[in-house]
Amino acid sequence: xxxxxxxxxxxxxKTGQSMTLQCAQDMxxxxxxxxxxxxxxxxxxxxxxxxxGITDQGEVPNGYNVSRSTTEDFPLRLLSAAPSQxxxxxxxxxxxxxxxEQYFGPGxxxxxx
Amino acid sequence: KNEVEQSPQxxxxxxxxxxxxxxxxxxxxxxxxxLQQHPGGGIVSLFMLSSGKKKHxxxxxxxxxxxxxxSLHITASHPRDSAVYICAVRGTQGGSEKLVFGKGTxxxxxx
Numbered sequence: 001x002x003x004x005x006x007x008x009x010x011x012x013x014k015t016g017q018s019m020t021l022q023c024a025q026d027m028x029x030x031x032x033x034x035x036x037x038x039x040x041x042x043x044x045x046x047x048x049x050x051x052x053g054i055t056d057q058g059e060v061p062n063g064y065n066v067s068r069s070t071t072e073d074f075p076l077r078l079l080s081a082a083p084s085q086x087x088x089x090x091x092x093x094x095x096x097x098x099x100x101e102q103y104f105g106p107g108x109x110x111x112x113x
Numbered sequence: 114k115n116e117v118e119q120s121p122q123x124x125x126x127x128x129x130x131x132x133x134x135x136x137x138x139x140x141x142x143x144x145x146x147x148l149q150q151h152p153g154g155g156i157v158s159l160f161m162l163s164s165g166k167k168k169h170x171x172x173x174x175x176x177x178x179x180x181x182x183x184s185l186h187i188t189a190s191h192p193r194d195s196a197v198y199i200c201a202v203r204g205t206q207g208g209s210e211k212l213v214f215g216k217g218t219x220x221x222x223x224x
Contacts (some may be wrong), residue, residue: 031210042117042199042214050210058211090156097210098203099144099163104156 001026006091006105013081013112021076021108023091029103031094032074036060036087037107043090049074050097081112116140119200119215126222132187134218136200139181144203146212147174147185149196156199159185190222 007022025032033048035058045058049068063085065077074093078085089108094100120135136145147159160167160174162183167174171190176183187194200215 033212040216042216043201043212044214045211048210056210088154092156098146098212099161101158101161102146102148102212103158104148107154107156 003027004091004093004103004105006089006108008108009106010109011111013078013110015081015083015112017081019078019081021078021089021091021110023074023076023105024072025074025093025103026072027093027095027103028071029093029095030071031097031100032068033058033092034064034066034074034076035090035092036085037090038087046076046089078110083112086110086112116204116213117200117202117215119198119218121218122216123219124221126190126220128191128222128224130190130222132190132194132220132222134185134198134200134220136183136185136215137181138183138200138202138213140202141205142178142181142202143205145176145183146201147183148199148201150199150217151196159198187220190220192222192224195220195222 004025030051034046035043047066049055091105092102118137145162150156162176171188173186197217197219199217201212
């Protein structure tokens, strides 16, 4: 099993550009989530999904869009990048929610200039 | 105020020392996670607790629900234990599938 994969590993965007961060898991997990990690702060939840076709907002959803058309994939879209979205982004998955072991992807380091 | 507080923020130890990292939270919880973030950035799950104590190798995690407190202990610490250790909790309100994270404890173990 590859586990949780994220692409790209690094990305530089200009303000106003849009892009999609990819996340995929091959463990047939129902729960997937996106976090951002900023210096001096804990991981913060952006969006999450409890199954295909179901998504919900986390703590910091503004400026981000998600969809879950398959169990395997959970892409995160930045609609119009802003410097405040410079961060490291982690995708995670688990069997059925946050009361189960969480599996994290390797992260995407995004810089918005 | 962050709902999850970890202490200490930074910890330096000599190889072989017994390490304790603390996590306190202010809300009722149904699950608590301990995670390890390697210097390269990757995050792995160490434990998920809802009560009592769990042990895996040299790592021990305990939780006291009444006192809203959990500890992560590392026995016979080794330089490869150097990492950031993160506590995260699931609150009991509203059936939410969300985790709230502490800011992490950076551990450095010197040889």
